[in-house]
Amino acid sequence: MKAQSRMRIVQHKGLLLFGCACLLTLIALHDRYRLVFVQGVSMQPTLMTGDLLIVSKHAYHYLPPGRGDLVVARYQNGLIVKRVVGLPGEEVEIK
Numbered sequence: 001m002k003a004q005s006r007m008r009i010v011q012h013k014g015l016l017l018f019g020c021a022c023l024l025t026l027i028a029l030h031d032r033y034r035l036v037f038v039q040g041v042s043m044q045p046t047l048m049t050g051d052l053l054i055v056s057k058h059a060y061h062y063l064p065p066g067r068g069d070l071v072v073a074r075y076q077n078g079l080i081v082k083r084v085v086g087l088p089g090e091e092v093e094i095k
Helices: 002-030
Strands: 033-037 052-056 070-075 078-083
Antiparallel strands (some): 033 052, 070 078
């Protein structure tokens, strides 16, 4: 009986340590990444409503966005996800 109790204590300690490690990792990554849920149909079929994106907050600190990149921008009271179709100095034609 004592061996089973010790085993349970060890298992609980391991689970607690794992939970603490996950929490600390999430706190550390919170400064660099953001979770964004896709809402709406404007990005279909690439992204569907309810899709979850992990977005780097620092991705464009070193290089500018490129054609075809997905970007998240603030719009009114929320966030929107859009694809870059033109770069500065280019003309975009809609057919």
